[in-house]
Amino acid sequence: MGRPLLPLISVEALTTAALELVDESGDFSFPKLAKKIGVSQSSIYNHVSGRDEILELLRHRIITEEPYPPVDHSEWEGALRVLIRAYRDAFARHPRLAPLLVLQSITDPAVIGLYEDLALALESAGFSGRDVVAAISTIDSFALGAALDLAAPEVVWDPPAEGYPTLKRALGNAGPSEERGGHAFDFGLDVVIGGLRAKLGGQETRA
Amino acid sequence: MGRPLLPLISVEALTTAALELVDESGDFSFPKLAKKIGVSQSSIYNHVSGRDEILELLRHRIITEEPYPPVDHSEWEGALRVLIRAYRDAFARHPRLAPLLVLQSITDPAVIGLYEDLALALESAGFSGRDVVAAISTIDSFALGAALDLAAPEVVWDPPAEGYPTLKRALGNAGPSEERGGHAFDFGLDVVIGGLRAKLGGQETRA
DNA sequence: CGACTAAACGAAAGGCTTTCGTTTTAGTAT
DNA sequence: ATACTAAAACGAAAGCCTTTCGTTTAGTCG
Numbered sequence: 028m029g030r031p032l033l034p035l036i037s038v039e040a041l042t043t044a045a046l047e048l049v050d051e052s053g054d055f056s057f058p059k060l061a062k063k064i065g066v067s068q069s070s071i072y073n074h075v076s077g078r079d080e081i082l083e084l085l086r087h088r089i090i091t092e093e094p095y096p097p098v099d100h101s102e103w104e105g106a107l108r109v110l111i112r113a114y115r116d117a118f119a120r121h122p123r124l125a126p127l128l129v130l131q132s133i134t135d136p137a138v139i140g141l142y143e144d145l146a147l148a149l150e151s152a153g154f155s156g157r158d159v160v161a162a163i164s165t166i167d168s169f170a171l172g173a174a175l176d177l178a179a180p181e182v183v184w185d186p187p188a189e190g191y192p193t194l195k196r197a198l199g200n201a202g203p204s205e206e207r208g209g210h211a212f213d214f215g216l217d218v219v220i221g222g223l224r225a226k227l228g229g230q231e232t233r234a
Numbered sequence: 235m236g237r238p239l240l241p242l243i244s245v246e247a248l249t250t251a252a253l254e255l256v257d258e259s260g261d262f263s264f265p266k267l268a269k270k271i272g273v274s275q276s277s278i279y280n281h282v283s284g285r286d287e288i289l290e291l292l293r294h295r296i297i298t299e300e301p302y303p304p305v306d307h308s309e310w311e312g313a314l315r316v317l318i319r320a321y322r323d324a325f326a327r328h329p330r331l332a333p334l335l336v337l338q339s340i341t342d343p344a345v346i347g348l349y350e351d352l353a354l355a356l357e358s359a360g361f362s363g364r365d366v367v368a369a370i371s372t373i374d375s376f377a378l379g380a381a382l383d384l385a386a387p388e389v390v391w392d393p394p395a396e397g398y399p400t401l402k403r404a405l406g407n408a409g410p411s412e413e414r415g416g417h418a419f420d421f422g423l424d425v426v427i428g429g430l431r432a433k434l435g436g437q438e439t440r441a
Numbered sequence: 442c443g444a445c446t447a448a449a450c451g452a453a454a455g456g457c458t459t460t461c462g463t464t465t466t467a468g469t470a471t
Numbered sequence: 472a473t474a475c476t477a478a479a480a481c482g483a484a485a486g487c488c489t490t491t492c493g494t495t496t497a498g499t500c501g
Binding site for chain 1: 333336337338339340341343346347349350352353354356357363364365366367368369370371372374375376378379380382383385386387389390391392393394397398400401403404405407408409414417418420421422424425426427428429430431432433
């Protein structure tokens with residue numbers, strides 16, 4: 028075929044197609060991506076370096092497709108709530124993407140910017156030294172876990188027929204899975220914020 | 235070759251070999267598994283139903299290889315600390331397994347038993363109704379996130395050369411990655427326990 | 442006009458999981 | 472003992488996947 032008059036592939040179109048595949052099927056592959064755009068697999072490598080770059084493009088896309096409002100750093104609790112919720116909502120819109128990003132280094136500037144805002148909020152709250160990274164890790168674990176929960180199979184815990192009465196009762200009280208995820212996130216967000224506040228209370232004047 | 239006088243494969247040996255491969259390379263495959271045991275790929279299917287079953291066997295193995303001490307349900311904070319730490323330590327011994335288990339339903343009775351203990355501890359703390367599952371989810375997110383952190387690339391956040399001063403300063407204070415992970419887990423465990431205590435309204439026993 | 446780059450293509454290498462049919466052995470029932 | 476069934480090995484192959492390579496054609500800059 029040779030080079031076409033107008034490019035058939037763009038990074039934008041590639042990202043859009045890959046995200047649609049992930050939303051539909053939980054994954055994407057070069058054969059399916061190529062078929063969706065109407066080109067051959069190998070042509071894709073003229074625009075991106077490989078699978079990992081597409082994954083990082085997807086991370087950028089979901090974070091930036093719905094920008095979070097400017098954070099007010101004079102109120103650290105509110106700031107943290109906005110940031111954590113923005114992160115979680117990005118994955119809530121595309122739950123099946125979360126498992127694919129777990130192993131990747133985060134390099135996208137827009138996403139790094141979100142972590143910069145997190146670090147600022149934590150410093151303004153009063154954390155310093157290595158506690159800042161520890162707090163970021165805690166928040167990150169919680170947000171990522173909540174995102175993974177949205178992608179998890181409908182039954183995360185599948186106890187055997189006999190025994191485990193307390194867990195089964197708790198699961199019975201949980202309600203439908205969508206509502207369960209929402210409530211669990213709100214609950215967990217309160218726990219994390221409250222726990223951070225308690226940490227500050229206990230060590231107010233420490234350097 | 236036909237059926238051998240003594241079986242060449244056992245579920246135990248399969249699990250051990252798969253875990254070694256995961257520890258060494260971050261994944262396992264049927265060809266590598268077969269080569270390690272000295273059999274052919276297809277023979278493995280005479281002992282397990284497929285890849286997913288092996289993953290669940292691995293989950294069982296790492297949780298049971300170092301049993302946690304009996305929990306004292308009269309002290310919910312201590313009980314939770316023991317359980318969460320047991321979960322995290324299991325993955326700390328095999329960090330690269332965590333990403334592989336993210337998508338799987340949990341069916342193994344020993345692991346379900348750990349969640350039963352979690353549910354008991356939370357009820358004895360005073361949680362009820364759907365808050366029990368919400369609290370389990372929060373704890374699960376945190377523990378899984380901490381486990382994933384151990385498997386993450388040495389640089390989780392890789393900011394561009396320009397900008398992001400607060401995040402970069404925080405990362406500079408974090409110290410070597412192994413110590414960072416340990417401190418972040420201790421910090422996060424305090425946050426989660428403290429946040430749960432705050433949710434209860436502070437009417438429980440004082441520390 | 443010539444050289445170089447960009448962007449498409451097909452083919453192929455080398456991975457992976459799983460299925461299928463075949464062969465040999467073990468256990469069991471008549 | 473003889474047959475029958477189940478267990479456990481094998482090789483081959485189907486059907487996925489990512490990535491590389493060489494080839495072809497179109498645009499661009501001297």
